[in-house]
Amino acid sequence: MDFSRVELSDEDRRFRDDVQALLRGLVTEEVKRRDRETGDNFDEGVHLALGEAGYLEREWKSEADGGFSRVRRRIWEQEKRRFHVPWVTWGTTSMVARSVDKFATPEVRDEVLPRVFSGHVRMCLGYTEPEGGSDIATCKTRAVREADGSSWIINGAKMFTTGAHNCQYVFLITNTDPSAPKHQSLTMFLVPLDTPGIEIQGIRTVDGDRTNIVYYSDVRVDDRYRLGEVNGGWTVLREPLNAEHGAVAAAEDGLADVSIMMHQAGFMADALDRAAGRAGASGPGGRRLLDDQSVAYRLGRSAARMEAALSAPSIFGRVAIAQTMRDISPDLMDILGAASALPLGTDGAADDGGAEYVYRFAPLVGIYGGTLEVFRNMIAQYALGLGKPKYAASQ
Structure with missing residues (x-):
């Protein structure tokens, strides 16, 4: 096993110092106290400041597209942890943004991604159901296409939709063909959370965090918010699900986390x-x-x-x-x-x-x-x- 240390360049050390100075000013004791009280693992002021400073976009993008170098990405991740930056909602947002970038229409990508990078749009995961357990492919939340094909009516409920009360969209798995095999009956939507018929109820977990149960009652969603093909949702879901599971290949340079968590x-x-x-x-x-x-x-x-x-x-x-x-x-x-x-x-x-x-x-x-x-x-x-x-x- 190679335990060699990475030697930072002068530019990388300045980057580290700048990150530390920024986070020291943003993640105050008041921010930490408020986060403990709410259990949100999110602070809008901190999040918007990181977006304005360009850190969200640079974290999300590859180095070739203007994002962090591998060394700076590692510095950034380590410093975020050291300063206890409330991070969960950005974690779900960045995962969903990959699927939006890959499967959404150009119109929806342009609506969502720039505001993701500024911090004004956050996205959560609508997977687990009250009686579904860990097998999300047994989804019972129904999406029925209207006769003219322009929109869908969604009914159902999702458990453990962490961050929904601080988000603008939910990455929602639905069943669009109950007669089909379970992995061939799923369709993914990016649902605006201000749509009529959506009710968010908070739940506090034993460790003090807040998550949510979200009810969908005759929620009308425009077809343009569908991600991927009808009944092809498992393909859309697979990449962010693998990322959440931690079932991803290790980075060759050794600068990534050894595992998730x-x-x-x-x-x-x-x-x-x-x-x-x-x-x-x-x-x-x-x-x-x-x-x-x-x-x-x-x-x-x-x-x-x-x-x-x-x-x-x-x-x-x-x-x-x-x-x-x-x-x-x-x-x-x-x-x-x-x-x-x-x-x-x-x-x-x-x-x-x-x-x-x-x-x-x-x-x-x-x-x-x-x-x-x-x-x-x-x-x-x-x-x-x-x-x-x-x-x-x-x-």
Whole structure:
């Protein structure tokens, strides 16, 4: 394994310094406090400022098209994490924008993409349904074409449409032919969220984030907002779905994340560092928690598991990170004692709520974009060649 360091040029160092100065001024303690209270993982002021400064467009575009160089892209991603930029809504927006660029009409591309880059348009994912689980191809939300062919009427509901209340469009999967096989019955739309008949209701998750359930009642959508062919939605959906799953090839230059969910893994690394710092500090009698060999063993085991998870590539890393967060966060809380149950910002919290937050956050990391069980089946079937799982009772 190559652990060589990238030597930054003077221009790249100036770029890093400029990014740090910008983010230091934008992501204030007030922004972080507001984000914790709302659970939005989005701040419009920050987002618009990044758009105005050109960073959203440069992040989205390739270097050949005027975007970041590979080194500057890595600097930008690392600094965003270091300053805790609220990022989820830009993540969904950038994924959907790829499909808009590839499958939308020129009219819709011109309507959407320039405002995506300025920050004034954000887009969310309308995939999961209240009774659908992780298999989004079992979609029941119906889109029926009107007689003149100019528009569609959509009825149904979607769960976990994170960011919908801060977005202007939803990337919506619909069923346009219930009699067809499930992967041949789907059509994708980019639906304006101010269309009559759309109702957004907020849901707070156990980690404090906000997501949404969105109801569609006789929502009329112009055919120009259809992406791709009728009943060809799986083709449109596949690329952003692969990106969300983390099932993408590693970059040859080694500058990309090893796997998806590295942003979430950063919270785990911070919590472990805080726990180790607390365990290494002398108590009132001069004794350290670390002097207890069982504590030293458990901390070491947690650190080793975390490093292994951070080193696992592609979809394997996604599973390893989520499972490791679930496994080591209770250990860290147990080591730190009862005060570790106090959340971030609470007086007396053992580690300023680090381990407690990871403990609440970990189950959701194993659900986002599909459950760990789904990804383990994908690994077994496609990476290990074990075939499709059989759930029927044996005879």
